[in-house]
Amino acid sequence: MDNEDSLIFVSIAAYRDLQLVPTVEDCLQKASNPELLRFGVCWQHGPDEPAFPYSDDPRFRVLDVDWRESQGACWARAEIMxxxxxxxxxxxxxxxxxxxxxxDTRLLEEMVQTNSERPILTTYAAPFVPGRQEVLAGSPLMIAFQSFTSDGLPKLKPAEFPAGEKPSAPVRARFLSAGFLFTLGLFVEEVPYDPELYFMGEESSMTVRAFTTGYDLFHPHESLVWHDYLRNDARKHWGDHNEENFAANTVGSRWSDRDKRSRNKVQLLLRGNPVDSFGLGTKRSLADYEQYAGLSFRLCKAQLPTVRGLEPPNAEPPVDWAERILPWIAKVTVPRNALPAGALDDPAFWYLGILDDQGYEITRVDLEAEKLVPLRGDSEELVLFCEFLSETSPQRWTLWPLSRSRGWLDRLEGKLPPEDCAVLEEEA
Known part of the structure; x- marks a missing residue:
């Protein structure tokens, strides 16, 4: 394909988000060829919120939706397609x-570097904080496996490339990100968005559907997009479409009902069971994906190279690889006087990481603000417990508080004494 005059369709689902216009403006200003961009925008807002200023621009196709009628991000993305x-x-x-x-031109250059007929460039974008002096920096990130949820869905996380790796070309990926996905326009027809999905499981579902349709997943080797992860005071769909507004007939459904149906559908898909719509492709099998990614959806286990974020595909694992993964519990003890000043004042969350003897992260727990309330006391030590699956034994911990007003605070690290770690007996 000659990329010189090729058009890019940009899909943006925006829910009551005041950053929509700055996002579009930056997208246009930073593009080499803004005249070759075409936008599909689903602007979900209320009558007291600003109209979208680009509605009369012929490059824009805008769906104007009352926020009370919104059915979530996946529905919006399906409508945009x-x-x-x-x-x-x-x-x-x-x-x-x-x-x-x-x-735009840099993305197209990276697509050529993939040497794939059906490439997808995707990642969790590096973070930025909106403001007058925005800093767009940081190393390029990848999408890494974190753990399985209690109902068997993969939890993913942003991570830097493994230590010592500074790629100069796109790197193969295991997962795709819904917040930054660049691929062929035909993707819209071949892997259309499932409007019945809600949030958790969206990216896993799209990953296996794309892979089994013949798409190859890659991470860009450079940072091309940044993302606001904090979103202080932003309105969320699940915050508006709650029990209270449903009872008052302000909204037609509860987010929790959508989420439950969505998770059930993703569970069926990941276990290879038939789904009534938006199922797997026919170019590759689900087993092909599990082998490529080093995962077992049935056992809810991940191979060691997958946990460590090494580039796929994994080498052939031992036959008993899943049996080597054991359930652990670790007790993390943190001296209160070691906490950085203000760690409990306005936390967004605390990152808690458990590491093995080589410094690889075994598991990660994000302690949200409400879970930190019991820690507001005068005890000399804070005690945190963490349960996880691991093939390797835990050796160290890292605690990193994130403040809503001041960003990341000082990081704490410590060793895990043997008496503070134990293998749990698996249920029969």
Whole structure:
């Protein structure tokens, strides 16, 4: 394909997000060829919130939706796909992003470097904080496996490339990100978004559907997009479509009902069971994906290279690899006087990481603000417990508080004494 005059369709689902317009402005300003961009925007807002200023621009196709009628991000993304008009390329981003200079031509250059007929460039974008002096920096990130939820869905996390790796070309990936996905325009027809999905499981579902349809997943080797992860005071769909507003007939459904149905559907898909719509592709099998990614959806276990974030595909594992993964519990003891000042004042969350003897993260727990309330006391030590599956034994911990007002605070690290770690007996 000649990329010189190829069109890029940019999909943006925005829910009551005041960062939508700055995102679009930055996208246009930083592009090498803004005239070749076509936007599909689902603007979900209220009558007291600003209108979208680009509605009369012929490059924009806008769905104007009352927030009370919204059915969630996946529904919005599915609706936006209906606005695609055969553009050569498809870019899906969140409505709170910033871009690198010449992001469009640089993405196209990376697509050529993949040497794939059906490439997807995707990652969890590096973080930024909106404001007058925005800093767009940081190393490029990848999407790493974190753990399985109690109902068997993969939890994913942003991570830096393994120590010592500074790739100069796209790197193969195990998962795709819904907030930054760049691929062929035909993706819209071949892997259309499932409007019945809600949030958790969205990326796993799209990953296996894309992979089994013949798409190859890659991480960009450079940072081309940044994402606002904090989103202080932002309105969320699940915050509005709650029990109270449902009871008052303000909204037609509860987010929790959508989430339950969505998770059930993703569970069926990941276990190879038939689903009534938006199922797997026919180019590869689900077993092919599990072998490539080093995962077992049935056992809810991940191979060691997968946990360590090494580039796929994994080498052939031992026959008993799943049996080597054991349930652990670790007790992390933190002296209160070692906490950075203000750690409990306005926390967004605390990152708690458990590491093995080589410094690889075994598991990660994000302690949300409400879980930190019991720690507001005068005891000399804070005691945190963490349960996880691991093939390797835990050796160290890292605690890193994130403040809503001041960002990341000082990081704490410590060793895990043998008496503070134990293998749990698995249930029969």
């Amino acid at each position: 209906k606005l695609w008009q055969g553009e050569d390329w498809f870019l899906q981003i969140d409505s709170h992003c910033r871009f690198a200079t010449h992001w």
